[in-house]
Amino acid sequence: MARRNTGPTPATVELVLKRDNRICRRCGCEVYGERGRDWVLHHRRPRGIGGTRRPETNYPSNLVLLDAVCHANVESQREVSYHDGFLVHQYDDPERTAISVAALGEYRWVYLYADGTEGPDHPHERVTVLDGRFQQASPSVIERLFAYHADKLAAAAESASGLVEAEETYTEEAA
CATH class of the missing domain: 1.20.5 (Single alpha-helices involved in coiled-coils or other helix-helix interfaces)
Structure with a gap:
């Protein structure tokens, strides 16, 4: 039986890499090498064993670029990772959960949006105009x-x- 692909699409991967500037969002170091070995697109709200059928699991708001060392730390230091927004509970919305990211040697809180952008505003504080x-x-x-x-x-x-x-x-x- 063929293995079901439960990860993000190639377009979503590129969108997240562009948003994160190919920088590990936890330590601020440039990522390079092979995906899955040297770096990962970490699911803030975990997929679970065998994946998930929830489409928002692979939205950019739920994905963050981490190098392999930081990914291991996020997975092993879960309490800190929940506090810093690198992990989100199953009942929470990643887009509505701020994350503390490394940026130019400093840390700042941002929201990751489903459209592949980020900003300082909670999604309810953003204004989107559709059909006027x-x-x-x-x-x-x-x-x-x-x-x-x-x-x-x-x-x-x-x-x-x-x-x-x-x-x-x-x-x-x-x-």
Whole structure:
């Protein structure tokens, strides 16, 4: 019987390698060599023995690049790994669980998103516009967004009224 492939697609692998800049996210060292021997795409929420049928298991938000030594440490120091976001419980969503990653000799907390990007904001704090409607946005983000655009519209209206006044003055002078 053929072995079932339960890992990420080649496109997802490339997306994660690009997001992580081919750097181990735990120690910050460059990874090179052979996948599975020298480095791995670690599943933050483990697949389990025999894999899983949950498609989000292989989303970029659940995958992180680790060198072989850091991967062994993540698997052997599970309590610390859960605290740092390198492991996520089965009932938790990796996209909603921050991870402490190495970046330029420092550590910072980020969220890994399913679209292959990362950022400092919780997914509910991100605003996505689909079909002209806001998706995945908390009320505070929407309020801030509308306040920002209201200020921009007010400034544009004030500027436009100034242009109208200037045009009226120019028209009167020309007459």
